[in-house]
Amino acid sequence: MASSGPRLSTLITWLLYFVPVYIFIVDPLVRSWAPEGTTRISWLTGTTAGPNADDGDVSEEFTPSTLHLTDDSFISPEDGVPAHCPGEADGYRVHLLSRVPLVLYVEKFVSDQEADHLIKVSLDKYSPSIIYDGVSERVDPSKRLSDRALLDRDDTVRCLEERARAFQGWRPHLYIERMWAQRYNASGHYRHHYDWTGSLARGGDRLSTFMVYLGADCEGGGTHFPRLARPEGQQWCRFLDCEEEVGITFRPLKGNAIFWENLGPDGLGYPETWHAAYPVKSGTKVGLNIWSWYQPPLRKRRGRL
Numbered sequence: 001m002a003s004s005g006p007r008l009s010t011l012i013t014w015l016l017y018f019v020p021v022y023i024f025i026v027d028p029l030v031r032s033w034a035p036e037g038t039t040r041i042s043w044l045t046g047t048t049a050g051p052n053a054d055d056g057d058v059s060e061e062f063t064p065s066t067l068h069l070t071d072d073s074f075i076s077p078e079d080g081v082p083a084h085c086p087g088e089a090d091g092y093r094v095h096l097l098s099r100v101p102l103v104l105y106v107e108k109f110v111s112d113q114e115a116d117h118l119i120k121v122s123l124d125k126y127s128p129s130i131i132y133d134g135v136s137e138r139v140d141p142s143k144r145l146s147d148r149a150l151l152d153r154d155d156t157v158r159c160l161e162e163r164a165r166a167f168q169g170w171r172p173h174l175y176i177e178r179m180w181a182q183r184y185n186a187s188g189h190y191r192h193h194y195d196w197t198g199s200l201a202r203g204g205d206r207l208s209t210f211m212v213y214l215g216a217d218c219e220g221g222g223t224h225f226p227r228l229a230r231p232e233g234q235q236w237c238r239f240l241d242c243e244e245e246v247g248i249t250f251r252p253l254k255g256n257a258i259f260w261e262n263l264g265p266d267g268l269g270y271p272e273t274w275h276a277a278y279p280v281k282s283g284t285k286v287g288l289n290i291w292s293w294y295q296p297p298l299r300k301r302r303g304r305l
């Protein structure tokens, strides 16, 4: 009697051919036809307050139609333009504050000359900072009172982009967000919030934050992390307000930066990164946010790092 289908040995032979053909030819071809950018979730830029989900709500602003990590009004693409670094200092000093989540204190991340330059070029660009509550964006001075300025990608900004990438070990799939200067005059503040939104599985989230003090001619205006434990060692009182009773408060010190990772290896945001800008009592504080987005490659889009 004739057999009704292919014999087992034939099936095995087909499989032996098919598996390598799939792995080495079909799969790479499919990947190259559907590069990461094509199905990226994108986020509309410029007009929103960023993903600083107000009061800890996970923001809904990252919808598949709006998050766009290839949009150069939002992200600073690595376009190969060489950066000349005017006024770059010799180096910075790093102090470990917390391992998990990773929080590093960086002395002189930005030189005085760089800070002064950025303050100067931001002067005619300020407009009131806004918050986004998942539904609409608005100015709400009770939650956030500051002005913000989107910085052009001049040599200094490009140098900082490269410094931020190098600091993070040139990690792949990292996208530096366009930089904003934030200016706080007397009473200026930003209530507790997260910089992450829990949107990794939807295409990207803010993996890390550099909070750089460009100008610190002020009283008050510290950056408060109520859920971080104060490190031992009196040396920290150079950088921290050692009178703080709840968590830790960084004192604004020109040129210095706090660096922290917002997301754990599971892709979820760390609750310990809850933070605020305390009100400036007098004078002016100017901050610089350098946010790095992480977008997992397509094959790893399961919301993990």
Ligand SMILES: O=C(O)CCC(=O)C(=O)O
Binding pocket: 052, 182, 190, 195, 211, 221, 222, 223, 224, 275, 276, 277, 278, 287, 289
């Ligand atoms: O200015 C500060 O101290 C913190 C600012 C901040 O958290 C932000 O802009 O997201």
Ligand SMILES: [Fe+2]
Binding pocket: 052, 193, 194, 195, 275
């Ligand atoms: Fe923040």
